[in-house]
Amino acid sequence: MFDALINGLLLVLQWKAFSLMMVGMGLGFVVGLLPGIGGAATLALMLPFIFKMSPAEAFAFLLGMHSVAATTGDITSILFGVPGEAISAATVVDGYPMAKNGEAGRALGAALMSSLVGALIGALVLALAIPIVRPLVLSFGSPELLMLALMGIACITSLSGLGARGQIRGFAMGFLGLLLSTIGQERQSGALRFDMGLMYLWDGLDLVPVLVGIFAIPEIIDLAVRGTAIAGERQPENLQAGVVEGIKDTFRHFWLVVRCSAVGVFIGILPGAGGGVAQWVAYAHAVQSAKDAKDRERFGKGDIRGVLGPGAANNSKEGGELIPTVAFGVPGGGAMGILLGGFLIMGLTPGPDMLTKHLALTFSMVWTLAIANIITVLLCLALLGHLAKLTYIRGGLIIPFVLFLVFVGSYTANGQIADLIVTFIFGSLGYLMVLFGWPRPPFVLGFVLGKLVETYLFISVSRYGFSWLSHPVVLVLIFLTGLVIAYPFIQERRSRKREGVGAT
Amino acid sequence: MQLKLRSLFSLSLMVVAAYAAITAWRWSFKTSLFPLATGIPLFVLAAAQLILELFGRDETTSGPAVELELSTHVDPALARTRVAGILTWIAGFILLVFLVGFPIAVPVFIFSFLMLQSRVGWGPSLSLTAVAWLCFYGLFQWLLNLPFEEGFIQSLLGI
Numbered sequence: 001m002f003d004a005l006i007n008g009l010l011l012v013l014q015w016k017a018f019s020l021m022m023v024g025m026g027l028g029f030v031v032g033l034l035p036g037i038g039g040a041a042t043l044a045l046m047l048p049f050i051f052k053m054s055p056a057e058a059f060a061f062l063l064g065m066h067s068v069a070a071t072t073g074d075i076t077s078i079l080f081g082v083p084g085e086a087i088s089a090a091t092v093v094d095g096y097p098m099a100k101n102g103e104a105g106r107a108l109g110a111a112l113m114s115s116l117v118g119a120l121i122g123a124l125v126l127a128l129a130i131p132i133v134r135p136l137v138l139s140f141g142s143p144e145l146l147m148l149a150l151m152g153i154a155c156i157t158s159l160s161g162l163g164a165r166g167q168i169r170g171f172a173m174g175f176l177g178l179l180l181s182t183i184g185q186e187r188q189s190g191a192l193r194f195d196m197g198l199m200y201l202w203d204g205l206d207l208v209p210v211l212v213g214i215f216a217i218p219e220i221i222d223l224a225v226r227g228t229a230i231a232g233e234r235q236p237e238n239l240q241a242g243v244v245e246g247i248k249d250t251f252r253h254f255w256l257v258v259r260c261s262a263v264g265v266f267i268g269i270l271p272g273a274g275g276g277v278a279q280w281v282a283y284a285h286a287v288q289s290a291k292d293a294k295d296r297e298r299f300g301k302g303d304i305r306g307v308l309g310p311g312a313a314n315n316s317k318e319g320g321e322l323i324p325t326v327a328f329g330v331p332g333g334g335a336m337g338i339l340l341g342g343f344l345i346m347g348l349t350p351g352p353d354m355l356t357k358h359l360a361l362t363f364s365m366v367w368t369l370a371i372a373n374i375i376t377v378l379l380c381l382a383l384l385g386h387l388a389k390l391t392y393i394r395g396g397l398i399i400p401f402v403l404f405l406v407f408v409g410s411y412t413a414n415g416q417i418a419d420l421i422v423t424f425i426f427g428s429l430g431y432l433m434v435l436f437g438w439p440r441p442p443f444v445l446g447f448v449l450g451k452l453v454e455t456y457l458f459i460s461v462s463r464y465g466f467s468w469l470s471h472p473v474v475l476v477l478i479f480l481t482g483l484v485i486a487y488p489f490i491q492e493r494r495s496r497k498r499e500g501v502g503a504t
Numbered sequence: 505m506q507l508k509l510r511s512l513f514s515l516s517l518m519v520v521a522a523y524a525a526i527t528a529w530r531w532s533f534k535t536s537l538f539p540l541a542t543g544i545p546l547f548v549l550a551a552a553q554l555i556l557e558l559f560g561r562d563e564t565t566s567g568p569a570v571e572l573e574l575s576t577h578v579d580p581a582l583a584r585t586r587v588a589g590i591l592t593w594i595a596g597f598i599l600l601v602f603l604v605g606f607p608i609a610v611p612v613f614i615f616s617f618l619m620l621q622s623r624v625g626w627g628p629s630l631s632l633t634a635v636a637w638l639c640f641y642g643l644f645q646w647l648l649n650l651p652f653e654e655g656f657i658q659s660l661l662g663i
Contacts, residue, residue: 172549224590396622454538
C-alpha cells in the first residue's frame with residue numbers, strides 16, 4: 001500500500017507527466033474563468049489528445065485540468081457575479097456582495113484557501129475511503145437517492161427568507177425549477193413535453209444558458225443601473241491585506257470548512273448528484289450553522305462563511321466523485337463520465353483492478369488532485385492583486401466584455417442562437433425574481449436535480465408502489481428533511497424567546 | 505404599483521403551473537407523473553403567496569432572502585430607464601449575432617457599446633475592441649476550436 005502511494009507520486013513527478021499536468025492546469029485555469037464553458041466540456045474536447053499518452057500522463061493532464069477549472073471558476077463568481085462554472089454558482093451569493101463591499105481580495109483569498117483545504121481533504125478521503133464507502137453506495141437505491149435530492153432542495157429552500165412567506169416563495173421556486181426541467185423528451189417513454197413545437201426544446205433546456213442567464217444578467221443589469229464600478233465608489237482596498245485576511249478566515253472557520261468539505265466528498269460519492277448540488281448543500285450548511293436569526297441575516301450580503309463553505313465543497317467533491325468512478329466504474333458526475341471514457345481509451349477497466357493491479361495509478365490520481373490544487377492556489381494568490389483590481393474599473397467598460405463572455409459561453413451549450421434567447425429570457429426572469437424577492441438558488445437546484453429526481457421517482461413508484469416511503473433510510477431522510485424545513489422556524493422562535501428574556 | 509407588479513408575478517406563476525398541470529393531465533401516467541407532482545404544488549404555493557400579498561398583513565416576520573440585493577440609491581425613474589437601456593443592448597447583441605454571426609458581432613457590439621453607451625473616446629474604444637477580438641479569435645476559435653455558425657446575412661448572400 002505504502003509502496004503504491006510512493007509509486008503514485010513518482011508517476012506524477014515524471015517530467016512528461018508533470019509537464020502535461022501543467023499544460024492541463026493552464027487550460028483549466030482559462031476555462032474556469034470563462035463563464036459557461038465547463039470543465040466537463042473541456043475534458044470532452046481534450047479527450048482525443050490522450051491517445052498517445054501513457055495512463056499516468058493522461059490522468060495527470062485530464063485531472064490537472066479538471067480540478068483547476070473548479071478552483072478558478074470561483075474567481076469570476078466573486079469578481080463579476082457571473083459563475084465561471086456551473087458548479088461555482090453558490091459562490092456568487094456571498095462572494096459578489098463582498099466584491100461590491102470592496103472586499104474582493106478577502107473573498108478571493110478565502111475561496112482559494114478553502115478550495116485548497118477542500119481539495120486536500122477530498123484527495124485524502126479518496127485515498128482512504130474506497131473500501132469503506134462501497135457498501136454505503138451500494139445500499140442506496142432510487143428511493144434513498146430521491147429523498148436525498150429532495151433534502152438538498154429543502155436545505156436551500158429553508159434559506160429563502162425567514163417566516164412562512166419566505167418559505168412559500170422558496171418552495172415555489174424549487175418546484176418551478178423542477179417543473180421546467182421536464183421540458184423536452186421524457187426519458188422513459190420518449191414522449192415530448194412542453195416543447196411548443198420547437199425542435200430546440202426536444203432535448204430540454206440546457207443547464208448552461210439557464211444558469212448563466214439567471215445569475216449573470218441580473219448582476220449586469222444592476223451594475224448598469226448603479227453606473228459605478230463593481231466595488232462602487234469605494235477606495236481600492238489593501239488587496240494583499242484582504243487576501244491574507246481571507247486566508248486567515250479559512251482557519252478561523254476551519255471546522256466549517258472541514259464539514260463543508262465532508263459534504264462535498266459525500267455528495268461527490270453519490271452517483272449523479274454533481275458538484276452544483278454539493279456547493280449548494282454546503283452553502284445551506286454554512287447558513288444553518290449561523291448562531292441565530294440575526295447572524296443568518298448576514299448571509300447573502302457578503303458573509304465570508306458563504307464563500308468558505310461552497311469553496312471547500314466544490315473541490316472536495318472531486319475526490320469524492322473519483323471514488324465510485326475508479327472503484328465501481330459508476331461516474332460520480334458528468335465530468336467523471338467523460339473521464340471514464342479516458343479509462344477506456346487507455347485500455348483500463350475501472351473496478352477491482354484499479355485497487356489491486358493499478359493501485360499506483362489510482363494513487364497518482366490522488367497526488368494529481370493534491371499537487372494541481374496546491375500549484376493553482378499559489379499561482380492565483382500571486383495574481384490576485386491584479387484580478388481584484390478589475391472590480392474598481394468603471395462598470396461601463398466591464399459590461400460589454402462580461403456580456404460577450406456570457407453569451408459566447410451560453411452559445412457553446414448547443415451552438416444555436418436559441419441558447420442566447422434562453423439566456424436572455426432566464427436573465428430577465430432572474431431579474432424579476434430578485435426584484436420581487438423570489439429566491440433564485442432553490443430554482444437552480446430544482447432545475448439541476450429535476451431530471452434525476454424524476455428518474456428516481458419513476459423507478460421508486462414503478463418498483464415499490466408507495467411502499468418505498470417506508471424504507472428505513474427513506475424514513476430517516478424524511479425526518480431530516482422535516483427538520484431542515486422546521487429549523488428556521490425553531491431558530492426564529494428561540495431568538496424571539498431570547499430577546500424576550502433579554503428585554504425583561 | 506410595486507405590490508401590483510409583485511402580485512402579477514405570483515399570478516404568472518399560477519398560470520404557468522395551471523397550464524403545465526392541465527396539459528400533463530391528458531398524458532400517460534409515466535409522462536405526466538412528474539409534471540403533475542411539481543405543477544400542482546407550484547400552483548398551490550403561488551396562489552397562497554398571491555392571497556397573502558393581496559389580503560394578508562404586511563410581511564414583517566420575513567427576513568431577507570439569501571440573495572442579491574439590488575441597488576436602491578438610484579432614482580427609480582432613472583433606474584427604469586437604465587434597465588430598459590441595458591436590456592435593449594443585450595437584445596441588440598443577440599440580434600447582431602443572429603444577423604452577422606459572432607466573429608463580426610463581437611467587435612461591432614463592443615465598439616458601439618463603448619462609444620455610445622460608456623462614452624469612451626475613439627482610442628480606448630478601438631484598443632479595447634482589439635483586445636476583445638484577439639480574445640475571441642485566440643481563445644475561442646484558435647485554442648478551444650469552438651464552432652461558430654455564420655450569420656443570417658452571410659448565409660443569405662452565400663458568402
